[in-house]
Structure formats: structure tokens, C-alpha cells
Amino acid sequence: MDDQNKNLILATALSFLVILGWFFIFPPEDVAVDPNASSPSVAQTDGSAVLPPATTAPTSIATPAMVAETRATALAENTRLKIETPRLNGSISLTGGRLDDLSLTTYRETLDAESDNVTLLSPVGTDNAYYALYGWAPSGTLTYEQVPGANTQWTLAQGDTLAPNAPVTLTWDNGAGLLFSRTFTVDENFMFTVTQKVENASGTAQRIQPYGIVARHGEPEIEGFFIAHEGVVVMADGVLSEIDYDDMPELPNVAREAANAEVSEVGANGWIGFADKYWMTTLIPDGATPFTSVVKYVPSADIYQTEARLQPVDIAAGASAEVTTRLFAGAKEWEEIKSYEANGVYNFIDSIDWGWFFFLTKPIFAVLHWLNTIIGNMGWSIIALTLLIKALLFPLAYKSYVSMAKMKELQPRMEKIKEKAGDDRQKLQQEMMELYKKEKVNPAAGCLPILLQIPIFFSLYKVIFNTIELRHAPWIGWIRDLSAPDPSSILNLFGALPYATPEPGSIFFIFSLGVLPIILGVSMWLQQKLNPAPTDATQAMIFAWMPWVFMFMLGSFASGLVIYWIANNIITFIQQYSIMRSQGYKPDIFGNIKSGFQRKKATEGDKK
Known part of the structure; x- marks a missing residue:
């Protein structure tokens, strides 16, 4: 073996040591965040909708002077319906119709058999609130008060516990001729299906835009190691993008969004959400449906937000319209992710971080x-x-x-x-x-x-x-x-x-x-x-x-x-x-x- 080849091996080995040593001695710093900042209001806009950040309910708006609530206290503030599946346990808040309470019953925090189950979603008022929210954005003469949003008080119309083969339906009447309903179904693993419907009895045609949001209050605790991506994942027209949490405040300031945001149009085959090392919450529109993907950071509220804004819907007087999207909320298990991919979620296996050597x-x-x-x-x-x-x-x-x-x-x-x-x-x-x-x-x-x-x-x-x-x-x-x-x-x-x-x-x-x-x-x-x-x-x-x-x-x-x-x-x-x-x-x-x-x-x- 000549000197050149020996030097090559030596340089490779020493480079490996230097990289490892650097990340052990100087690990990435955790960014201090204030999860208690309040949300700003956003004025109504006409035409293509601009959504406000996922705001808190009036009874649980967090201010810098308030101490974060315990999980039990936050859950008790709103009327809820249970979620019980073989692998999930939680509830949906009737305030906003938010899916904001979810634990994984087959995973525990530690090796101790008595340790708590892994908590995925948490309600507003707790540290690092994390939830999914659906709604309709107004257009034309409609206002935000006339469409369901983050603080809408829904009524339970069907079912009392969400379980496989046991859907639940929420309804809300805006008092101006529009009746909204939202139906949740869930499978035996980690996939929710959300069907939003609106019936127009107002006497005039209406134009509104359906959307889904996954929001996180404050930067979550992450391992912060370079080998794993933790942050936003976006599949847009078959191309995967990843954005780290600490890069979101550096996104362009978009005045129309009142936030730092990245807005892009997706023709087909798209999904968007947050991926942790082992867990993920992802909005999944129908594969053939165009939508607008939005990655947003609201500095004044310290809210990290991903959105899937579907195409606006025109509803004639006396007519109705509905849209259906899916929401994955659970563990990034290879076998389950593959099964969802086989059922139409394009390249869903790429939600697992395979790295540069993905071909290996x-x-x-x-x-x-x-x-x-x-x-x-x-x-x-x-x-x-x-x-x-x-x-x-x-x-x-x-x-x-x-x-x-x-x-x-x-x-x-x-x-x-x-x-x-x-x-x-x-x-x-x-x-x-x-x-x-x-x-x-x-x-x-x-x-x-x-x-x-x-x-x-x-x-x-x-x-x-x-x-x-x-x-x-x-x-x-x-x-x-x-x-x-x-x-x-x-x-x-x-x-x-x-x-x-x-x-x-x-x-x-x-x-x-x-x-x-x-x-x-x-x-x-x-x-x-x-x-x-x-x-x-x-x-x-x-x-x-x-x-x-x-x-x-x-x-x-x-x-x-x-x-x-x-x-x-x-x-x-x-x-x-x-x-x-x-x-x-x-x-x-x-x-x-x-x-x-x-x-x-x-x-x-x-x-x-």
C-alpha cells in the first residue's frame, strides 16, 4: 500500500473522528422560546384567503404573565369527545373542533413499563401546544365571524366516541343561512379522515375556501443532532422539502400573511406537516387535488404553522359542498407508512428521514x-x-x-x-x-x-x-x-x-x-x-x-x-x-x- 492510499485512509478516518468530536463537544444549541406569547389578529381579506395564525380560545389565551397550565387543567376547560382506538387515546375539543389531545398507547416515554405513553398533541395553554385545526376561510361579503374557525363552539351531532368504524360529526350554524358540519373517522392505526360540509340556505351564492392547519406553539424540544431532520416536511408535486425549526424565522416576511412564510402552489401529489424523529402530524389532501402549501412562522405569537389551503368552493343558493382530507398523526412506522403510500399517499415513505444515501x-x-x-x-x-x-x-x-x-x-x-x-x-x-x-x-x-x-x-x-x-x-x-x-x-x-x-x-x-x-x-x-x-x-x-x-x-x-x-x-x-x-x-x-x-x-x- 503506497503512501497516497495510506494517506487517503488516514484522512478519511481522521475526518470521521473530527466530525464526531465536534458534534459531541459542541452539540447544536437549543433555542429558547416563549410558548406563552399571544396571537395577533389578522384582518379579513377578499379573494384568495389569508388565514390568521391558529389562535387560542378566549378562555385560555396565554400571556407572558401567565404560568402554563397543566395538561389536565387545559383539557378540562372545553367540552370534549373521546378518541379511543387500539393505538391512540385522546379527545377532540368542541371549541374550534380541534384535534388537540392525542397519546400513542403502544409507545412509552421510557423503558419503564409504568412510564407515561408518548404524548403527540396537546391543547392550547400547555407548554408547546400542538394541534390540528380545520375550517373555511371567507370570501366576498362573508366575514371570519360567519365561518368556523379556531374558537367556534361546535355541537356534537353524531356519536360520542371516535373509534374505528365509529365516526363522529360536529355541526355549527352561522345564523346567516350556512350550516357547517365536520365528520371525523379514524382507522386502527394513525390515519384520520376529515370531511367538511357546508349547506347554503342563505338565498345567495357563497364562495369559501376550505383549509387544514397543523400548529405548534413555541419551538418543541428536539434532539438537534445533524443526523436527523426535525421540522417541516412538504411533498409538493412529488418533490420533498425539509425545513428546520430554526430556519422558519428566516423565511421571507410576507406582509399579506402577517408572518414569515413560504407559500407555494401544489398541483398534485402533496402533503405537509411536522415530522419529529419518530412521530409525525401531516395534512394529506387528495392526491389529485391542487392546493396551496404554506409554511409559516408568526414571531409575535411564536407559532410554527403549516397549512393546506384547498381550492375555493362556489356554493349556489340551496346547494351544498363538501371536501375530504386525511390527517396522519402517529408513529413513523415503516410498515404502516408503506401501507398508506399503497393507498394513495404519494411517496409517503419519504417522510422518514433516509438522508443523502437513501439509495442505501x-x-x-x-x-x-x-x-x-x-x-x-x-x-x-x-x-x-x-x-x-x-x-x-x-x-x-x-x-x-x-x-x-x-x-x-x-x-x-x-x-x-x-x-x-x-x-x-x-x-x-x-x-x-x-x-x-x-x-x-x-x-x-x-x-x-x-x-x-x-x-x-x-x-x-x-x-x-x-x-x-x-x-x-x-x-x-x-x-x-x-x-x-x-x-x-x-x-x-x-x-x-x-x-x-x-x-x-x-x-x-x-x-x-x-x-x-x-x-x-x-x-x-x-x-x-x-x-x-x-x-x-x-x-x-x-x-x-x-x-x-x-x-x-x-x-x-x-x-x-x-x-x-x-x-x-x-x-x-x-x-x-x-x-x-x-x-x-x-x-x-x-x-x-x-x-x-x-x-x-x-x-x-x-x-x-
């Missing part, structure tokens, strides 16, 4: 999911996936390991050439190339598998970090969450001492080595011993320390990723050792070559 992350997860359906354990499925990847790369690896074995055998002769050449680098390179040519060795052959492993590693890291299927997934013994670091620690002798260890996120957590990181370091060291050492003393020292540096750096990585790397190292070691033996080279873990024939050949070559 998507098939990698698909295979991992398939293996898990067979094995029933994500940890063993990761190991099985590693075996498949290594089998796929074996033809290339075989050539690489044969070349590396020859390079290992040539090491003594390369050292002597270096001693003879001294500081004459041109002579050194010439003699090295002559040696490679004579022995038919390609020094670059050993680099390609390493370079191929880099995108595979990052793709699997993306999969393990972002997909909910790894969240709280156990492996064996003490590894109860493959998406979290190994909880064991060398700092308390793996539980033998009664001392707490640094929490994840602390800069000192990197030194809290668990069992898996230690095994990783040893496996990297063993694998490294089969590779030819760099002829440069400085490079050799750096490479010698690399397994132990990685051991500390990856100690705070997800256990699933560390399991993959351990399995990869062990399989690589077995493959490489076996191939070297098959070629007549008999290395031991200390790098000694015991083939007398090869040693004799090298000696004769030196004499020449």
Missing part, C-alpha cells in the same frame, strides 16, 4: 425489517444483516485480502528499501513501484473495501438512529434499547460499585465505556493486526491508537450500530485470516509471518 438506507432497512420478521430480534437481525453485506462484498474482499496478505509479506523488504533510500523520496517511490510490479501486487486493492464500508456504515447509522423500529428494541441481557448507548459502564465496574455514571449527552459520557465499546476496540485491534503496517512511523503510531480512539468515540453511539461494527470486524477478521492461510501465509495476531518459503523468497529478493 432504504434497501438496508427493508432487509433489516424482513430479517426481523423472521428472527424476531433486532439485535440478531443486525448481525444477520452484517453477514449478508459481507457475503455480498466477499468477491471484492477476497481480492483485497489476497493483496493485503502479499503486502504484509513484503513488509520487511519495503522497510529495507526505505532504509536504503533515506530522504530520497523519488528513489523510494521508484523502487517501491518496481517491487510491486515484480511481485504483481496492487497496493490500492486493500483500500476499496474500506472505502465501501464508509457509506454502508453511515447508512446503517442513519437507519438505527432514525427508524422507530429500533427504539426500545431489546437484544440480550442488559441491552434493552438498541437505539441507545450501552448502559453498562467501566466507571462503576459495570455495576459492581454503587456509583452513578454520566448521563447520555454529557461530555464525560464518552469515557463511560460499556461492554460493547470495549469489545469493539479489541475487535478493531485484532483486525488491524492482519493488515500491513504503514512504513511511516507517525502513521504507524496513529493507526495503532485508532482502535482505542474509536472505542471511546463510539461508546456513546447506539448499541445497534456498535453491534454491527463488532460483527463486521469479527467476520472480516475470520475472512481475512482464512484467505491469508489459503494463500500460504500464516499470520498470528501479532503480525508475524511463519511461512518459511515466503521468508526465504523475501531474503533472496533482498540479496539481489
Whole structure:
């Protein structure tokens, strides 16, 4: 392996270390927000509707002087109807007809079986209120008071509990000849269907525009790690866009919207909403329906808002009109997202953050999911996936390991050439190339598998970090969450001492080595011993320390990723050792070559 290729590997490894170190030592800052700011009013407009921010109800307007209410208090302020499904629990407020109370009954906040269910949506008045709101925007002679909005008091007309196969209907009469109704249905997972209808008995034709809003008060708590997108997701005409929360205040100031906003027209195949790492709330108009997508931030109210404004509807006197949209509110489960995509939600699988290497992350997860359906354990499925990847790369690896074995055998002769050449680098390179040519060795052959492993590693890291299927997934013994670091620690002798260890996120957590990181370091060291050492003393020292540096750096990585790397190292070691033996080279873990024939050949070559 020549200096150029060694430098390439070294630069790649060091760049990886620098990136990891930077994000561990200088994590993205959390932006302080004031979730209690009040909402401004927006004047009525004619023509194409401009919606106000999703305002609070008069009984729960938050001001800077008020303390955020408890969830129970906020829920008790309004009349509600229950939501009960196999996977969801919550309620709809009759004030505004808002879907603002939703918990995921199959997910808990922590591994503790008694911990609270994950809360997705919360009512106004609580910290980080988060809800979906539907309505009609006025046009012509109508005013906002004559159409249903954020504070409209709806009446329950049908049903008392929203459940699968049990829809509920709300109604509201504006007192001027327009009767509005809103019907909610829900499936057994995470998809709501909302049908809005208006009957015109006013005696004159009316023109109004239906819309849906998903609003968040204040910037939510996010992990803020570069590997996962958390914020707005927009699918517009088949093209996905992502906007982070901290980028929304930087959107253009649109006076007509009274906010910082991005407004765009979607011809077909669109949806819009907010995606967290594992959860999502998304407005989904009919795939063939054009609509206006709006991403909005209202500075004075600190409200983050996404809107789907459908086309205006003209309703003749005595006629009626209705529109139907869907709302996804739940966990970003691959299998469920795929099923919704099959039922008409265009490219919905892209709501999961697959990253730049999507052409690798998507098939990698698909295979991992398939293996898990067979094995029933994500940890063993990761190991099985590693075996498949290594089998796929074996033809290339075989050539690489044969070349590396020859390079290992040539090491003594390369050292002597270096001693003879001294500081004459041109002579050194010439003699090295002559040696490679004579022995038919390609020094670059050993680099390609390493370079191929880099995108595979990052793709699997993306999969393990972002997909909910790894969240709280156990492996064996003490590894109860493959998406979290190994909880064991060398700092308390793996539980033998009664001392707490640094929490994840602390800069000192990197030194809290668990069992898996230690095994990783040893496996990297063993694998490294089969590779030819760099002829440069400085490079050799750096490479010698690399397994132990990685051991500390990856100690705070997800256990699933560390399991993959351990399995990869062990399989690589077995493959490489076996191939070297098959070629007549008999290395031991200390790098000694015991083939007398090869040693004799090298000696004769030196004499020449």
C-alpha cells in the first residue's frame, strides 16, 4: 500500500473522528422560546384567503404573565369527545373542533413499563401546544365571524366516541343561512379522515375556501443532532422539502400573511406537516387535488404553522359542498407508512428521514425489517444483516485480502528499501513501484473495501438512529434499547460499585465505556493486526491508537450500530485470516509471518 492510499485512509478516518468530536463537544444549541406569547389578529381579506395564525380560545389565551397550565387543567376547560382506538387515546375539543389531545398507547416515554405513553398533541395553554385545526376561510361579503374557525363552539351531532368504524360529526350554524358540519373517522392505526360540509340556505351564492392547519406553539424540544431532520416536511408535486425549526424565522416576511412564510402552489401529489424523529402530524389532501402549501412562522405569537389551503368552493343558493382530507398523526412506522403510500399517499415513505444515501438506507432497512420478521430480534437481525453485506462484498474482499496478505509479506523488504533510500523520496517511490510490479501486487486493492464500508456504515447509522423500529428494541441481557448507548459502564465496574455514571449527552459520557465499546476496540485491534503496517512511523503510531480512539468515540453511539461494527470486524477478521492461510501465509495476531518459503523468497529478493 503506497503512501497516497495510506494517506487517503488516514484522512478519511481522521475526518470521521473530527466530525464526531465536534458534534459531541459542541452539540447544536437549543433555542429558547416563549410558548406563552399571544396571537395577533389578522384582518379579513377578499379573494384568495389569508388565514390568521391558529389562535387560542378566549378562555385560555396565554400571556407572558401567565404560568402554563397543566395538561389536565387545559383539557378540562372545553367540552370534549373521546378518541379511543387500539393505538391512540385522546379527545377532540368542541371549541374550534380541534384535534388537540392525542397519546400513542403502544409507545412509552421510557423503558419503564409504568412510564407515561408518548404524548403527540396537546391543547392550547400547555407548554408547546400542538394541534390540528380545520375550517373555511371567507370570501366576498362573508366575514371570519360567519365561518368556523379556531374558537367556534361546535355541537356534537353524531356519536360520542371516535373509534374505528365509529365516526363522529360536529355541526355549527352561522345564523346567516350556512350550516357547517365536520365528520371525523379514524382507522386502527394513525390515519384520520376529515370531511367538511357546508349547506347554503342563505338565498345567495357563497364562495369559501376550505383549509387544514397543523400548529405548534413555541419551538418543541428536539434532539438537534445533524443526523436527523426535525421540522417541516412538504411533498409538493412529488418533490420533498425539509425545513428546520430554526430556519422558519428566516423565511421571507410576507406582509399579506402577517408572518414569515413560504407559500407555494401544489398541483398534485402533496402533503405537509411536522415530522419529529419518530412521530409525525401531516395534512394529506387528495392526491389529485391542487392546493396551496404554506409554511409559516408568526414571531409575535411564536407559532410554527403549516397549512393546506384547498381550492375555493362556489356554493349556489340551496346547494351544498363538501371536501375530504386525511390527517396522519402517529408513529413513523415503516410498515404502516408503506401501507398508506399503497393507498394513495404519494411517496409517503419519504417522510422518514433516509438522508443523502437513501439509495442505501432504504434497501438496508427493508432487509433489516424482513430479517426481523423472521428472527424476531433486532439485535440478531443486525448481525444477520452484517453477514449478508459481507457475503455480498466477499468477491471484492477476497481480492483485497489476497493483496493485503502479499503486502504484509513484503513488509520487511519495503522497510529495507526505505532504509536504503533515506530522504530520497523519488528513489523510494521508484523502487517501491518496481517491487510491486515484480511481485504483481496492487497496493490500492486493500483500500476499496474500506472505502465501501464508509457509506454502508453511515447508512446503517442513519437507519438505527432514525427508524422507530429500533427504539426500545431489546437484544440480550442488559441491552434493552438498541437505539441507545450501552448502559453498562467501566466507571462503576459495570455495576459492581454503587456509583452513578454520566448521563447520555454529557461530555464525560464518552469515557463511560460499556461492554460493547470495549469489545469493539479489541475487535478493531485484532483486525488491524492482519493488515500491513504503514512504513511511516507517525502513521504507524496513529493507526495503532485508532482502535482505542474509536472505542471511546463510539461508546456513546447506539448499541445497534456498535453491534454491527463488532460483527463486521469479527467476520472480516475470520475472512481475512482464512484467505491469508489459503494463500500460504500464516499470520498470528501479532503480525508475524511463519511461512518459511515466503521468508526465504523475501531474503533472496533482498540479496539481489
